Amino acid sequence: MRREIATWLDERPDERLTVVSACAGQGHDLVGVLAGRADAHRVRATLLEYDAGNVTAARTAAAQAGLANILVEPADAGRLSSYAGAVPADLVLMAGVFGNVTEDDVRRTVAALPQLCATGATVIWTRTRKSPDLTPALRGWLRAAGFVERAFHAPDGVLFAVGVHRFAGTPRPLDASGVLFTFVR
Template sequence: MEKREDSVGRDWAAWHGSYDDPASALARRLHTVRQRVGEVLDRAPQGPVIAVSLCAGQGRDLLDVLARHPRRDDVAARLVELDERNVRLARAMIDAADLVNVEAVAGDASRTDAYAGAVPADLVLVCGVFGNLADADVERTISLLPQLCAEGAHVVWTRNRQPPDLTPHVRRWFEKHGFEQVWSSPPGESAYSVGVHRYLGEPVPLERGVRLFTFVGYDNLRQGEAWPG
């Protein structure tokens, strides 16, 4: 597959170009996510650290941090992404940084099967996902995240703040399903919210064949407004 577009024509490889514009909202979001990922790794106990990334794209939020972090060799990660061009670019970044314990796989991040053998994880990235889901599916996804989480795992997530702003509900849903808030970007600071929640419960066995969410796409949800999730 040379190119994947959603039902309204979004090219998910080209979409990443906004990250290269320092003035863009996406670039600022990426900077904040990287900061939070670095902090999670800084605080991680000694020993192996397992990470998974849902709808990972080109892996820029995680791979750039790992390439420079002193714990890089402790981290085993699986990045799951459907767009094969993005997967190839992520693999090139992995190879260039010599991240021998990191893999980028072409697969459906919405299905639990994609994480078999890679969970429970200590770090779960759900970035650029929630804004592409129906509201009820956001809560469903959060309710199923314990299947991906080790005890004390940190989840780093993002959601756009376009009205109606769903982020207050997102934070409440995390708390409802066994997570405590560690950090949240201040209201009004950006067009995006970035949050970090820690899982307080016991690991939940991964149930194969379960749908975590249905990826609708921001453009379908917002009828063409140009704010990706």
């Protein structure tokens, strides 16, 4: 995941960029990449996280790394209202989401991604490949929603996959009344 974020940043050296991270946890992926970059100041990011302990840890990590442009919001990323003011984004991170929600919620979230994306945005996502492996269907749903696959990493012997898709469709306005997903406990 971090390698893909770094590659994405490297491909856009002169741009001011916006990032939104759903279910950001402690912010390790994005903060971990930005902390070591001299150009981190050009990225404005919103990390959405429901767990208060993770919110505190992500805020601490961002502050310790000197990343003043990272906002960590205590919010339910499964509700579209949580994205108001943070989208459209140039990069949408969906790490740890698609493996923790129902198939219907994965499909609904993918269909709603054009509401979160700016023109030409990139979505980086993760998903387990344990049975039943939903990654082939997920990749198809992304294509149907207007995304072009840039990379799919699913090494042999590892159940974890990382996908990178570029949005080639037309962004849609945010319908803040909608629900994307509910985590399965």
